[in-house]
Amino acid sequence: MPELPEAETIVRGLRPLIVGRRITRAEVLRPDVLREGVRSFAPRVRNRTILAVERRAKNVLILLDGSRRIAVNLGMTGRLLPFPAPPRGARRPGHPAVRFRFSDGGVLVFDDTRRFGTVECLGDTEWTVREARFGPEPLGDGWTARALHVALSGSRSPVRSWLLDQRRVAGVGNIYAAEALFLAGIHPQRPASSLTKTEATALHGAVRSVLSDAIDEGGTTIRDYRNAIGGEGGYASLLWVYGRDGEPCRRCGTAVERIVFANRSAFFCPRCQPAAR
DNA sequence: AGTGTATCCTGCAGGC
DNA sequence: TGCCTGCAGGATACAC
Numbered sequence: 096m097p098e099l100p101e102a103e104t105i106v107r108g109l110r111p112l113i114v115g116r117r118i119t120r121a122e123v124l125r126p127d128v129l130r131e132g133v134r135s136f137a138p139r140v141r142n143r144t145i146l147a148v149e150r151r152a153k154n155v156l157i158l159l160d161g162s163r164r165i166a167v168n169l170g171m172t173g174r175l176l177p178f179p180a181p182p183r184g185a186r187r188p189g190h191p192a193v194r195f196r197f198s199d200g201g202v203l204v205f206d207d208t209r210r211f212g213t214v215e216c217l218g219d220t221e222w223t224v225r226e227a228r229f230g231p232e233p234l235g236d237g238w239t240a241r242a243l244h245v246a247l248s249g250s251r252s253p254v255r256s257w258l259l260d261q262r263r264v265a266g267v268g269n270i271y272a273a274e275a276l277f278l279a280g281i282h283p284q285r286p287a288s289s290l291t292k293t294e295a296t297a298l299h300g301a302v303r304s305v306l307s308d309a310i311d312e313g314g315t316t317i318r319d320y321r322n323a324i325g326g327e328g329g330y331a332s333l334l335w336v337y338g339r340d341g342e343p344c345r346r347c348g349t350a351v352e353r354i355v356f357a358n359r360s361a362f363f364c365p366r367c368q369p370a371a372r
Numbered sequence: 373a374g375t376g377t378a379t380c381c382t383g384c385a386g387g388c
Numbered sequence: 389t390g391c392c393t394g395c396a397g398g399a400t401a402c403a404c
Contacts, residue, residue, distance in 0.1 A: 170380095171396065172381090209382050213399090261398095315397070320397065358377075
């Protein structure tokens with residue numbers, strides 16, 4: 096599913112295609128993706144003009160006039176597909192959940208096979224409350240190596256779990272956590288508080304470079320992820336460890352391992368990322 | 373403050 | 389071919 100780079104890629108692709116358009120109606124085909132009733136949601140987006148498209152953490156925000164925004168969490172398999180879609184051959188929605196119709200005849204479809212994603216329309220106050228639950232943006236100026244080290248030192252949680260906790264840092268998911276920990280040479284089960292200042296600094300740099308490189312590549316497509324025009328991301332071929340269990344480490348040749356904790360697979364090179372130090 | 377487990381849901385790959 | 393199991397970029401709630 097989409098992590099920060101995928102959400103960012105979608106936002107950038109969507110922005111020129113939908114800003115300025117007016118939503119004439121929302122058709123909710125799968126009410127369970129809403130976090131509110133259809134009777135509450137549909138009228139709040141009707142006849143609203145799209146002013147901007149932004150991202151916060153892994154969420155796509157469609158800002159509307161009238162001090163409200165549509166917040167889309169893409170979950171594992173969510174997509175936002177505008178139609179008419181430019182390229183022929185681009186995927187047509189297979190599991191449309193919400194369809195926004197524009198006054199010019201265009202359509203934006205939230206498509207989500209597994210329906211772990213969510214769509215909501217939030218006012219300013221609701222959004223402020225929601226937004227406060229997210230930690231800092233890892234690519235923002237406020238997220239420093241020093242601040243990361245201090246934050247890590249207060250938690251005995253495994254560092255991979257720490258990175259996945261959106262309240263601590265917003266937007267890192269399982270792929271980029273694995274990649275950043277590899278680049279920093281840190282075993283995913285190391286307690287957060289055990290990281291030295293040097294390691295925290297390395298992790299800080301690794302998270303940032305992995306995320307920004309992935310944005311440059313348009314995200315990582317393993318299976319389901321598609322950008323706003325149906326295309327795949329190019330970062331999958333650059334992965335060091337994610338999904339490569341049993342294959343040789345691209346740095347040292349040792350077999351990449353897969354372990355499961357906190358109900359998620361973790362991939363690492365046992366030689367490049369020793370368990371203890 | 374942690375972990376482990378379960379839940380939401382669909383599809384696909386691999387083993388037999 | 390079919391059936392079964394396990395697995396998947398996320399997030400949350402629960403008991404311990």
